[in-house]
Amino acid sequence: MGKFSRRDFLKGSAALGALVGVGTGVGSSFKKTKKVSAAGNTKQVFSACPRNCYDTCSIVTTVGDGTIKFITGNKNCTYTNGRLCVKGYTYPNYVYSPDRVKYPMKQEGRGTGKWTRITWDEAFEMIANKIFEIKKEYGSTLPIALNKYSGTFNTLSYGIEGTLSSIGYTTRAQGTPCWPAGIDSQTFDFGTIVNSDPEAMIHSKYILVWGANPAWNSVHSMNILQKAKENGAKVVVIDPILTDTAANADEYIEIKTSTDGALALGMAKYILDHNLHDMDWMRKNSVGYQEYLNYLNNNITLEWASEKTGIPVEVIERLAREYAAAKPACIWIGYGMQRHTNGGAAVRSIDALAAMSGNVGVLGGGANYAQLDSWLVNYSAMAMSPPEGSGGGADRMININNFPAQVLDLNSGDPNKIPIKMLWVAGRNPIAQDPETSVSYKAFDSIDFVVTADLWFNETVAQSDLVLPISSIFETWGVHASYWHYWLHINEPAIDPLYETKCDVEIAMGLSKKMNEMEPGSCTYPTDRTMEEWAAMEISQDFLNSKGMTSYKDLLKTGTAKVEGYDAAWADGVFRTPSGKYEFLSEKCASFGHHALPVYVEAKEVPTDRPIRLLTPHWKYGLHSQFQNLSWMQSVHNEPFVEIHPELAQKKGIADGDMVKVHNHIGFVELRAKHTLTVPKDAVVIYEAWYKDQKFNVNYLVEATPADMGSCATGQAGLAFHDQFVNIDKL
Amino acid sequence: MGMKNLQRYYILYLFLQKFYAGELNRLDFETWENLIQSLQQDCMDEENETIWQGLRRFVESTSEQQEQLEFAFNSLFVGPGKLLAPPYESAYLNENRVLMQQETLSVRKFYEQAGLELICKNHEPDDHIAFELEFVCYLLGQYLQTKEKEMIQMYHTFLKTHLFRWAGVHCEAIREHSDHPICLGIADLLDGLIQNGQTEETMKEGNQNG
Numbered sequence: 056m057g058k059f060s061r062r063d064f065l066k067g068s069a070a071l072g073a074l075v076g077v078g079t080g081v082g083s084s085f086k087k088t089k090k091v092s093a094a095g096n097t098k099q100v101f102s103a104c105p106r107n108c109y110d111t112c113s114i115v116t117t118v119g120d121g122t123i124k125f126i127t128g129n130k131n132c133t134y135t136n137g138r139l140c141v142k143g144y145t146y147p148n149y150v151y152s153p154d155r156v157k158y159p160m161k162q163e164g165r166g167t168g169k170w171t172r173i174t175w176d177e178a179f180e181m182i183a184n185k186i187f188e189i190k191k192e193y194g195s196t197l198p199i200a201l202n203k204y205s206g207t208f209n210t211l212s213y214g215i216e217g218t219l220s221s222i223g224y225t226t227r228a229q230g231t232p233c234w235p236a237g238i239d240s241q242t243f244d245f246g247t248i249v250n251s252d253p254e255a256m257i258h259s260k261y262i263l264v265w266g267a268n269p270a271w272n273s274v275h276s277m278n279i280l281q282k283a284k285e286n287g288a289k290v291v292v293i294d295p296i297l298t299d300t301a302a303n304a305d306e307y308i309e310i311k312t313s314t315d316g317a318l319a320l321g322m323a324k325y326i327l328d329h330n331l332h333d334m335d336w337m338r339k340n341s342v343g344y345q346e347y348l349n350y351l352n353n354n355i356t357l358e359w360a361s362e363k364t365g366i367p368v369e370v371i372e373r374l375a376r377e378y379a380a381a382k383p384a385c386i387w388i389g390y391g392m393q394r395h396t397n398g399g400a401a402v403r404s405i406d407a408l409a410a411m412s413g414n415v416g417v418l419g420g421g422a423n424y425a426q427l428d429s430w431l432v433n434y435s436a437m438a439m440s441p442p443e444g445s446g447g448g449a450d451r452m453i454n455i456n457n458f459p460a461q462v463l464d465l466n467s468g469d470p471n472k473i474p475i476k477m478l479w480v481a482g483r484n485p486i487a488q489d490p491e492t493s494v495s496y497k498a499f500d501s502i503d504f505v506v507t508a509d510l511w512f513n514e515t516v517a518q519s520d521l522v523l524p525i526s527s528i529f530e531t532w533g534v535h536a537s538y539w540h541y542w543l544h545i546n547e548p549a550i551d552p553l554y555e556t557k558c559d560v561e562i563a564m565g566l567s568k569k570m571n572e573m574e575p576g577s578c579t580y581p582t583d584r585t586m587e588e589w590a591a592m593e594i595s596q597d598f599l600n601s602k603g604m605t606s607y608k609d610l611l612k613t614g615t616a617k618v619e620g621y622d623a624a625w626a627d628g629v630f631r632t633p634s635g636k637y638e639f640l641s642e643k644c645a646s647f648g649h650h651a652l653p654v655y656v657e658a659k660e661v662p663t664d665r666p667i668r669l670l671t672p673h674w675k676y677g678l679h680s681q682f683q684n685l686s687w688m689q690s691v692h693n694e695p696f697v698e699i700h701p702e703l704a705q706k707k708g709i710a711d712g713d714m715v716k717v718h719n720h721i722g723f724v725e726l727r728a729k730h731t732l733t734v735p736k737d738a739v740v741i742y743e744a745w746y747k748d749q750k751f752n753v754n755y756l757v758e759a760t761p762a763d764m765g766s767c768a769t770g771q772a773g774l775a776f777h778d779q780f781v782n783i784d785k786l
Numbered sequence: 787m788g789m790k791n792l793q794r795y796y797i798l799y800l801f802l803q804k805f806y807a808g809e810l811n812r813l814d815f816e817t818w819e820n821l822i823q824s825l826q827q828d829c830m831d832e833e834n835e836t837i838w839q840g841l842r843r844f845v846e847s848t849s850e851q852q853e854q855l856e857f858a859f860n861s862l863f864v865g866p867g868k869l870l871a872p873p874y875e876s877a878y879l880n881e882n883r884v885l886m887q888q889e890t891l892s893v894r895k896f897y898e899q900a901g902l903e904l905i906c907k908n909h910e911p912d913d914h915i916a917f918e919l920e921f922v923c924y925l926l927g928q929y930l931q932t933k934e935k936e937m938i939q940m941y942h943t944f945l946k947t948h949l950f951r952w953a954g955v956h957c958e959a960i961r962e963h964s965d966h967p968i969c970l971g972i973a974d975l976l977d978g979l980i981q982n983g984q985t986e987e988t989m990k991e992g993n994q995n996g
C-alpha cells in the first residue's frame with residue numbers, strides 16, 4: 056500500500072507528523088487479496104478432549120473459514136459414540152472466549168494487577184536469566200520447582216516435565232491428589248491397576264457403582280449402564296449422597312461415609328457363610344485366601360457391618376446374595392470413596408469381595424478402578440536428560456498434596472535446606488485446588504519468581520510474575536489415552552493458534568533455543584522438531600504393531616483406535632504381584648506399614664468441636680477449576696452453595712436460601728444454604744469449583760490430611776478430601 | 787460533508803487506531819503532550835462537545851497517570867484477566883460473547899470486498915477495534931486522495947454496519963470499569979464520532995426527503 060502512505064491530502068495536519076512517527080503505518084496490518092470468503096467450504100479433523108475425565112472423548116471438529124464451526128463426538132470410537140458432554144460441547148466458546156490469556160505478560164508486583172505485555176523472546180530471556188542466576192548462586196537448579204498436574208492429559212503436555220529435566224536437576228511436586236490410595240490397594244492386590252474395558256459392562260448381570268457418579272462425571276458410561284440394564288442387569292449405587300447416578304439406578308444404598316470397607320467385608324462374610332464363594336478360583340489364582348477367610352470368620356459379623364455402615368442387616372444380606380448369585384457381577388470403584396484415611400483399606404476389601412466371589416478375570420465382572428495399560432505412548436516430550444555437569448545429583452521430590460507447607464519449610468531460612476526460588480506452574484491452578492488456601496498464598500509469597508503457563512487467568516496466575524499463553528487442544532497436536540476406557544486418540548490442530556499462544560512443547564523448544572544462545576549447552580531440549588513430528592514420535596511401536604498400522608498417519612484416518620485384550624481384566628490369571636497371584640495377603644502392603652490383609656480400618660474420628668462432615672465432590676458442569684470461567688457456564692451457575700439436609704438445617708436454624716458461615720480451625724467460607732434430602736444428615740456438601748471474579752474457595756476449609764495409601768505406586772499418599780469436619784452457622 | 791471534516795476525522799480515527807494498537811502506551815510524556823497539543827490544533831473546527839471533553843481529559847492527564855496507562859489499557863482490553871471492555875465487535879454482538887463467529891466473519895468479508903485481508907488472519911480476530919479503525923482510515927485516506935466515490939460509500943457503510951453498532955456499548959464498558967483519564971477520553975472521542983455520524987446521517991436523510 057505504498058502509494059497511499061504519502062498522505063498528501065493531509066498536508067495541513069499538525070498531529071499527523073506525530074502520529075506517523077508512532078508505531079506502524081495505516082494499512083500495514085492488511086494485505087491485498089482478490090478472494091472473498093465463500094460459505095460452505097468445510098473440512099473435518101479429529102481432536103481429543105484433554106480433560107482429567109474418565110471419558111477422554113475423541114472429537115470431530117468441523118472447520119470452515121479457518122475457524123471451528125462445530126464439534127461433536129467421534130463415532131469411530133464406540134465409547135465416545137458420537138456424543139460429547141455439556142462441558143465438551145462448550146469448547147468452541149472456550150477457544151473463542153475474549154478472556155483467554157493471549158500474550159506473554161509480566162506483572163509488576165504479584166497480585167497487583169499491573170500487567171504489561173512482553174514478547175516471547177523477552178519472556179524466554181527473563182526465565183533464562185533467572186535460571187542462570189539460580190544456578191550460579193546454588194550450584195544447581197534444585198531451587199527451581201515444578202508444580203504441574205492434570206489440567207491437560209495430552210501426553211505431549213509431559214513436555215513440561217521435559218522442560219525442567221532439560222535444564223538440570225530440579226524440585227518436583229510429586230504424587231497425585233486424586234486417586235493414589237486406590238492405586239496402591241490394587242497394586243498390592245493385583246500388582247497394578249487394570250480395569251476391564253468399561254464397554255464390557257454390558258455383559259454384566261449385576262453392577263455395583265460404588266462411590267462413583269458417572270451421571271455427572273462419566274456420562275458416556277451411563278449409556279453402557281443403560282445398555283446393561285436393557286440386557287437385564289441390575290444397577291445398584293452405593294454412596295453417602297443420593298447422586299443423579301443413584302437416582303437413575305435400580306437401587307440406591309445409602310452408606311455412612313468412610314465405612315465402605317465394612318460393607319465389603321460384611322458382604323464377603325455372608326457369601327462365605329452361605330458357601331457362595333469361589334474356592335476354586337481362590338486356590339488357583341490367589342495367595343493368602345485362607346488367612347482372609349479366617350479373618351472374615353473370626354472378626355466380621357453382619358451386625359457389626361450394619362452398625363458401621365448404617366445399612367440394615369437384611370439389606371446387606373440381600374445385596375451379598377444378589378451380587379454372588381448374579382454371574383458375572385461387576386463393581387465400579389469410584390475415586391471418592393478412597394479419599395479417606397481408610398480409603399486404601401476400603402478398596403482392598405472391595406477387591407477381595409470381587410476376588411472371593413469369582414468375579415475377577417471374567418467377562419462382565421471385575422473390581423474396576425482405573426488403568427494405564429492403554430497408554431502405549433513413548434513420553435518422548437518428557438524424557439530429557441540434564442545438561443552435562445548438572446549439579447544436585449537427582450531431582451528432589453516434594454509432596455504435591457502438601458506442597459505449600461513443604462515449600463514454606465524449605466524457605467524457612469534454614470541454611471541446611473536448599474530453598475525454592477523459582478516456581479513453574481503448568482496444567483494446574485494450585486491456589487484454587489490445593490487444600491489450605493491461606494497456606495498456599497504464604498508459600499507463593501516466599502518464592503522469588505513464579506511463572507505460570509495457562510489458557511486462563513486464575514488465582515495462581517494472579518500470584519505470578521509471568522504468565523505464558525497456552526494454546527488449546529484445537530490449536531496444536533496431541534496424543535490422548537484414558538485411565539478408564541482403552542481407546543488411544545490422535546489430535547490434529549483444527550485451527551491456527553490464536554493470538555500468541557503456544558503449546559508446552561513449543562515453549563520448551565523456545566526456552567531451549569534462548570538458553571543455548573545465551574549459554575551454549577545449558578539446555579538439552581531438542582529445538583528442531585515440528586509438533587507433528589513430536590506427535591508421531593509419541594505413539595509407540597507396540598501400539599502400531601498391535602493395530603497393524605505402519606505410522607501415526609494410519610491413526611489420523613479414524614482419529615482413534617482401541618487397545619485390545621482387556622474385555623476381562625486379569626483373565627489370563629497372570630497378576631503383577633510379587634507372587635504372580637492375586638494377593639489377599641500382601642507382604643508388600645505390610646512393608647508400607649499397613650495390615651497385610653484387607654482388614655477394616657476405622658474411619659477418622661469425628662472431632663467433637665467440629666461434628667459436621669464436609670464433602671467436596673465434583674460439580675457436574677465443571678472439572679476442578681475448569682470450564683466454570685466461561686460466560687456460558689456463569690449464566691447457568693455462578694453462585695457457590697452448601698447443600699444441607701433439612702433436619703440438620705432445622706437444628707441449626709438455617710432456612711433454605713440463608714447465608715451461612717461454614718468454618719473450622721483453618722478457615723471459613725460464607726455462602727448460601729440449599730436444603731436437600733440428597734445429602735446425609737451429618738454432613739454438608741460443597742462442590743469443589745471455582746467462580747470467576749469471586750473470592751470463594753472451598754479449600755479454605757480443607758486440611759492436607761493424608762489418605763492411608765498412595766506412597767507405594769505414586770510416591771506420596773493421597774489426600775483425605777472427604778475426611779474434613781466443620782461447623783455451620785447462620786449469618 | 788466537507789473535506790475538512792473528513793480530514794479531521796481521519797486524524798481522530800488514526801489517533802484512536804494508534805491508541806487501540808497499544809502504540810501510545812509507552813510514549814514519553816513530552817511526546818504525548820505534543821501529540822495532544824497538535825491533535826487539539828487539528829480539531830479547532832470540531833463542534834462536538836463530547837470530543838472536546840475527551841481532548842480536555844487528555845490535556846489534564848498528569849505524567850503519573852500517563853505512566854499508568856499501559857496497566858489500565860491492559861486490564862480493559864488485553865488481559866490477562868477477564869476483559870473489562872473487550873475491544874472486539876463480536877464480544878458485544880454475539881449473544882454468547884464468543885469471538886470468531888459470523889459477527890467476526892462478516893467484518894472479514896467486508897475487508898475482502900475492499901480487496902484486503904489481515905496479515906494475521908485467524909491469529910487475531912478480524913473485528914478487533916484497532917483493525918476496524920485501521921480499515922476506516924484506509925477507506926477514508928483512499929477517498930481523500932483519489933476522491934473515488936466507492937471508498938466514501940464503503941466508509942459510511944462500514945461505520946454504520948460495524949464500528950458504530952458496538953462502539954457505544956464498548957465506551958459504556960470503559961466508563962463503567964475505568965477511571966483512567968486517557969481511557970475515559972478515548973471513550974469520549976469514540977462517542978463523539980458516533981454522535982457526529984448520527985447527526986450527519988439525519989441531515990442526509992433530511993436532504994433526501996426535502
Ligand code: SF4
Nearest residue numbers: 104108111112140143
Ligand atoms: S469433559 Fe469428559 S465427557 Fe466431556 S467431552 Fe471431555 S472427555 Fe468427554
